[in-house]
Amino acid sequence: MMRHVxxxxxxxxxxxxxxxSFTLAQDFSFSISPAEVHIDNLSLGEAAxxxxxxHNKEELAHNFTIAAFQPPEEERREGRAxxxxxxWISFSSxxxxxxxxxxxxxxxxxxxxxxxxxxxGDWEIWLGAAAESSDLLAVRxxxxxxxxxxxxxxxxxxxxxxxxxxxxxxxxxYYYFRRKAKPE
Amino acid sequence: xxxxxxxIGVAIILALIFSLPALAQGSxxxxxxxxxxxxxSISLDKTQWLLGExxxxxxxxxxPPIEWCTLTVEGNCNVNTFIVGEDAEWIDNPSAYxxxxxxxxxxxxxxxxxxxxxxxxxxxxYVPITKTEGEFWPYSGGSSLAPEDTKQFGLKLLTxxxxxxxxxxxxxxxxxxxxx
Numbered sequence: 001m002m003r004h005v006x007x008x009x010x011x012x013x014x015x016x017x018x019x020x021s022f023t024l025a026q027d028f029s030f031s032i033s034p035a036e037v038h039i040d041n042l043s044l045g046e047a048a049x050x051x052x053x054x055h056n057k058e059e060l061a062h063n064f065t066i067a068a069f070q071p072p073e074e075e076r077r078e079g080r081a082x083x084x085x086x087x088w089i090s091f092s093s094x095x096x097x098x099x100x101x102x103x104x105x106x107x108x109x110x111x112x113x114x115x116x117x118x119x120x121g122d123w124e125i126w127l128g129a130a131a132e133s134s135d136l137l138a139v140r141x142x143x144x145x146x147x148x149x150x151x152x153x154x155x156x157x158x159x160x161x162x163x164x165x166x167x168x169x170x171x172x173x174y175y176y177f178r179r180k181a182k183p184e
Numbered sequence: 185x186x187x188x189x190x191x192i193g194v195a196i197i198l199a200l201i202f203s204l205p206a207l208a209q210g211s212x213x214x215x216x217x218x219x220x221x222x223x224x225s226i227s228l229d230k231t232q233w234l235l236g237e238x239x240x241x242x243x244x245x246x247x248p249p250i251e252w253c254t255l256t257v258e259g260n261c262n263v264n265t266f267i268v269g270e271d272a273e274w275i276d277n278p279s280a281y282x283x284x285x286x287x288x289x290x291x292x293x294x295x296x297x298x299x300x301x302x303x304x305x306x307x308x309x310y311v312p313i314t315k316t317e318g319e320f321w322p323y324s325g326g327s328s329l330a331p332e333d334t335k336q337f338g339l340k341l342l343t344x345x346x347x348x349x350x351x352x353x354x355x356x357x358x359x360x361x362x363x364x
Binding site: 028029030031032033034035036037038039040041042043046048050053055057071072075126128130133134135136137138139140141142143144 | 213214215216217218222223224225226227228230231232233253258259261264317354355356357358359360361362363
């Protein structure tokens with residue numbers, strides 16, 4: 001009797017239903033554009049905005065999620081470093097419903113903190129969009145985002161030059177008027 | 185006194201005339217470039233694998249084994265594709281029980297393996313799917329997929345040596361694409 005119970009338990013332990021399916025989803029397709037975005041000369045403390053368009057090519061509405069991903073080093077464009085902080089990128093909505101055979105836009109904002117150490121950066125990060133699904137296979141599409149910040153600039157020298165120039169011009173003018181006003 | 189004021193006034197005006205253009209150059213113009221009107225898209229002709237009940241420590245392959253699903257490049261730019269898996273979770277209570285996805289395709293107690301194989305890829309054969317995004321196609325610096333290119337592939341599952349039976353488990357494999 002004991003052996004029968006053990007055998008029944010063993011059979012039960014061997015059985016599981018993996019990857020259940022009630023409907024057969026087929027040929028799921030969507031697109032995202034543009035495929036690559038370059039932001040050049042982004043000043044420290046400033047922000048840049050652009051739109052991503054998600055096109056749902058299905059006969060059903062789908063929810064899409066959007067997030068930033070750090071790509072593997074070997075997949076980055078040449079000369080590009082890791083984007084320092086994902087939190088500098090924000091989306092008008094990280095989840096968006098796109099109706100059947102329709103497109104929807106997501107506004108992306110890239111804001112760089114006002115710290116000199118971020119000047120002259122050449123970075124890459126990927127923005128990934130995926131349809132929410134419980135299917136075994138899912139698709140995620142990445143947009144390459146390449147961001148370059150403006151080089152560090154100091155106006156201190158220029159301002160000092162203006163002051164010196166003003167003093168010299170003032171002195172020169174004063175000297176000229178004094179000489180001119182002197183009686184012959 | 186009049187001469188002093190006039191001189192300083194003229195000097196300031198002259199200094200500003202010459203310095204303002206230089207100061208204005210300090211604020212750069214931000215350029216945002218969208219590469220053409222490229223849109224990126226791939227499609228899969230299957231997204232589910234009807235597996236049913238499985239036994240422990242057993243391999244299951246899709247049928248046909250390596251031409252089960254077709255990936256098609258539908259956008260208008262060349263792409264590199266990647267694949268990543270995740271732990272399988274108990275549908276009724278995902279936080280209570282899971283099978284961990286192994287990082288080399290092997291199995292263990294409550295640890296399972298997943299593999300993919302691309303039709304015509306004799307060099308790699310079956311490749312483990314892990315929780316770290318890995319190369320799907322191309323691999324090792326090969327050629328990217330061009331618009332309308334297709335790749336057929338199949339999957340293989342290696343169930344854990346031991347698992348708690350009678351529980352519906354669910355997992356997801358994500359195939360991703362980026363402009364090459």
